[in-house]
Amino acid sequence: xxxxxxxxxxxxxLTDDQIRTQxxxxxxxxxxxxxxxxxxxxxxxxxxxxxxxxxxxxxDAAAVMLExxxxxxAYGDRxxxxxxxxxxxxxxxxxxxxxxxxxxxxxxxxxxxRQEVDGRNIRYTVESYATMKPEGQRYEA
Amino acid sequence: xxxxxxxxxxxxxxRSRYSAxxxxxxxxxxxxxxxxxKDTDVIACFxxxxxxxxxxxxxxxxxxxxxxxxxxxxVWTDRLTACEKYRAxxxxxxxxxxxxxxxxAFIAYDLDLFEPxxxxxxxxxxxxxxxxxxxxxxxxxxxxxxxxxxxKTFQGPATGIVVERERLDKFGRPLLGxxxxxxxxxxxxxxxxxxxxxxxxxxxFTKDDENINSQPFMHWRERFLYCMEAVKRAEAAxxxxxxxxxxxxxxxxxxxYERAEFAKQLGSTIVMIDLVIGYTxxxxxxxxxRKNDMILHLHRAGxxxxxRQKTHGVxxxxxxxxxxxxxxxxxxxxxxxxxxxxxxxTTRGYYDICREDVNPQNLEHxxxxxxxxASLNKxxxxxxxxxxxxxxxxxxxxxxxxxxxQFGGGTIGHPMGIxxxxxxxxxxxxxxxFARNSGRDTLAEGQQILEDxxxxxxxxxxALDTWKDITFNYASTDTPDFVPTATVSA
Numbered sequence: 292x293x294x295x296x297x298x299x300x301x302x303x304x305l306t307d308d309q310i311r312t313q314x315x316x317x318x319x320x321x322x323x324x325x326x327x328x329x330x331x332x333x334x335x336x337x338x339x340x341x342x343x344x345x346x347x348x349x350x351d352a353a354a355v356m357l358e359x360x361x362x363x364x365a366y367g368d369r370x371x372x373x374x375x376x377x378x379x380x381x382x383x384x385x386x387x388x389x390x391x392x393x394x395x396x397x398x399x400x401x402x403x404x405r406q407e408v409d410g411r412n413i414r415y416t417v418e419s420y421a422t423m424k425p426e427g428q429r430y431e432a
Numbered sequence: 433x434x435x436x437x438x439x440x441x442x443x444x445x446x447r448s449r450y451s452a453x454x455x456x457x458x459x460x461x462x463x464x465x466x467x468x469x470k471d472t473d474v475i476a477c478f479x480x481x482x483x484x485x486x487x488x489x490x491x492x493x494x495x496x497x498x499x500x501x502x503x504x505x506x507v508w509t510d511r512l513t514a515c516e517k518y519r520a521x522x523x524x525x526x527x528x529x530x531x532x533x534x535x536x537a538f539i540a541y542d543l544d545l546f547e548p549x550x551x552x553x554x555x556x557x558x559x560x561x562x563x564x565x566x567x568x569x570x571x572x573x574x575x576x577x578x579x580x581x582x583x584k585t586f587q588g589p590a591t592g593i594v595v596e597r598e599r600l601d602k603f604g605r606p607l608l609g610x611x612x613x614x615x616x617x618x619x620x621x622x623x624x625x626x627x628x629x630x631x632x633x634x635x636x637f638t639k640d641d642e643n644i645n646s647q648p649f650m651h652w653r654e655r656f657l658y659c660m661e662a663v664k665r666a667e668a669a670x671x672x673x674x675x676x677x678x679x680x681x682x683x684x685x686x687x688x689y690e691r692a693e694f695a696k697q698l699g700s701t702i703v704m705i706d707l708v709i710g711y712t713x714x715x716x717x718x719x720x721x722r723k724n725d726m727i728l729h730l731h732r733a734g735x736x737x738x739x740r741q742k743t744h745g746v747x748x749x750x751x752x753x754x755x756x757x758x759x760x761x762x763x764x765x766x767x768x769x770x771x772x773x774x775x776x777x778t779t780r781g782y783y784d785i786c787r788e789d790v791n792p793q794n795l796e797h798x799x800x801x802x803x804x805x806a807s808l809n810k811x812x813x814x815x816x817x818x819x820x821x822x823x824x825x826x827x828x829x830x831x832x833x834x835x836x837x838q839f840g841g842g843t844i845g846h847p848m849g850i851x852x853x854x855x856x857x858x859x860x861x862x863x864x865x866f867a868r869n870s871g872r873d874t875l876a877e878g879q880q881i882l883e884d885x886x887x888x889x890x891x892x893x894x895a896l897d898t899w900k901d902i903t904f905n906y907a908s909t910d911t912p913d914f915v916p917t918a919t920v921s922a
Contacts, residue, residue: 294671298604299866301634301858303888309866316869334601334673375603382789382807385594388604388869401668411657415664415699419671 292400294332297373297390307356310374310392314352317376322387323347324355325377326362328370330429331422333401345377359392368396369430395421395430454505457493461516462502467523469540475577476541476558477800480525481534481570481743489525491567492537496520498562500545517542529915534743536574536800548585551711551754559746570744576753577801584806586757590721590728592809593787593834596761599701599727600673602636605865606833608857609637609677611816611840615644620654624662626850630843631666631674633854639816639838640679642706642733652682652691660698677704677729677762685713689720696724702761704729707751711758718759729814730760740909747910749778749798752785756811764814768830771818775908776830786811787834795914812836820899821860821892825878828864837861847898852891859889 299305305313317324324346327339342362346355355374362372372393375386399420406414421429447453449460457463469475476499482491494502500520501510524538547553563571597603612618612626627638638659646652659676666674680691680703688705695703703726705717714730721728738745748765755763765782766774781797787810791803815831816838827837839857846853863885868874874881886893 292669292671295634296601296672299862301855301862301889302866302885309870312870313866316871332671334667334671337598337601382810383594385598386603389601390604401671403664403668411653412697413657413661415660417664417668 292398294371294391294394294398296332296334298388299390304394305390305392310359311352311356313388313390314355314374317374317388318349318352318355320376320378320387321380322376322378324349325375326355326358326372327375328362328366328372328393330370330395330426331419332371333417333419333422339371339373342372363393367393370395397430450506450508450511452506452508456490457497457502458487458490460493460497460502460506461519462496462500462522463489463493464521464523467521467540469523470542472543472579472581473540473577474543474546474554474558474579474582475801476539477574477576478537478539479528479534479570479572479574479743480537480568483567483569484533486567488527488535488537489522492522492525492535492539494565494567495537495562495571496522496539498565499539499557499560500541518545520545528913531913534570543579543581546582548582549587549715551715551758555711555754563744572742572744573746573750575747575798575800576750577803578753578757580804580806583757583804583808586808587715587718587722587759588756588808589761589811590718590726590759590809591761593761593812594810596727596812599725600636600675602673604833605861606828606831607636607812607836608634608854608861609639609814609816609836609838610635610843610854611639611641611838612644613641613840613844615641616647617649620650620658623650623655624658626844627659627676628662628665629850630854631663631676632669633843633851634670634858635674635843635854636672637675637677637702637836637838639677639729639840640704642679642681642708642731644679645681653694656691656694656698656700660695660700664699673701675701675727677702679704679706679731680717681706681709685716688713688717692717692720692724692726696726700726702727702729704731705760706731706733708734711754714755714758714760721761722759727761728759729762730755730764732764742910742913747798749781749785752782752811753803756786756805756808760811761809762812762814762836764816766813767815767817767819767827769819769823769826770815775911778908778910778912779830781912783813783831783835786813787832796912798912810834814838816840821856821895822882822899824857824860824864824882825874828861828868829875833865842895842899845898846891847894848891853895855889856891856895859885859892860895 326342329339375389378387404416501518520541522539526536528534678695680688682688739748766779768774768776778798814836820842843853867881
């Protein structure tokens, strides 16, 4: 399967030049830029690990690209990596954009667990096949 | 101001205010051209079309009277009350530009006239008896200024745009939806198939239509059960949160609560209601939605019966304001380019009412008053009806990012099937957002951006080929009437 979270997952994987344009867009808007990674891509997993702190006062996307390279060296191919832009202005104070910039080579996807209960009722749970393994070993060959 | 008031007579010789009998409304205190509205007053702007021969000031004063304390004759029991406070005051009447014999009447209402937090009470006054008043040919409520003191008595949207996005984990682009078609006749099992294909293909939401409730061909529980199977399967197939607006509209509140509870139990993120259930039922469902972590979608079924004609009824901008107070999370607010009524400027006004914290007066967009929303949650507008992937650049330019774009026919009518239709829309959207963020002029280069994206996406190419010439170019009936302000030369 292909995880389609984030703003651009239906486009071909972004090149570094393309990522740079979107990061610069965030910077120009005055948003903080955050790099995060995880090996638990469940859509309700809100808190991915932060690659250092969000970058608040940068003017050039190059700084983000350097950090992204370092994150990829440590976790690339074994984790999902996303970049988000955070807007602290009043009335929003949340993420404005979020897109994937790295994904594991193999994506085993998710299963739907159905617990059949009273009558026709079903309680659904979506589980990532990867998270059936311990943290850190989920996307190894 | 008030240049049309040529009817002022000397006060001497007139009878006293409280002697029995009939008296002109303007003489009973409902016309006060010197009145300065207070910050806490509710203000309404009406378009008044008097019967032939009826003085516009008297007609407007009558609107103030009939929407507040007056009846057709003098009553002595007024004197048992602080009647001057409770009288609505028409303080200004302007001729409508380019529209003979109709007038904008501005009327101020004291806050004490209204029950806190009740749209039913507000509307019973403002659009109650007065709309049938014989001396008027027609009457339209154009806009309202709701004071912060009153706004703060309402819950507002149960979830709001920001928290909805956080819950769905979707940022930076409009959300995508589709209404299941055909709107009537599918069985639950077949209906769920459409939902599954559309969500798996790339949409965020599917939607019941306004008149899908519980009919012989598909009872509501069947629909809910099959739809949630489809939603959960699509979530697993994509790793994204998905939703389907399960329409809980029913004959009674008890039925609606029962349906909403079942939707929650099955794990739905969103339920839906129709405008025709009424203001009180809408507020009840908004409370339920907040209590149960549910997004609440409102389909504006029925609104065109009273919003569309300029001369009579209630403008949709007023309905949008009431619905933001009442507490729904989604509201259909027009597409501009699609098949349903929607002048670009007027529609822009509706979107601003839904999404901004402050609406400055903007006559070009039909906004008559400054409106402070005082941090009330934002309401997500929904664009639905006759739109397709080939219009993506126009839609993004006109409607912005915080909107649900609903492509019903434009998804389900795709030649390669529903999932392909969904993928076409999602790819078109992502390509347009990416191009915009990269600094390209998407409005000018839109066609090229779509064609480039279609090179690596066959479903998009097919969608563009199928619908490339489809437009709905008809004159709008509901457009703002205003005189453009002359620019002050330097």
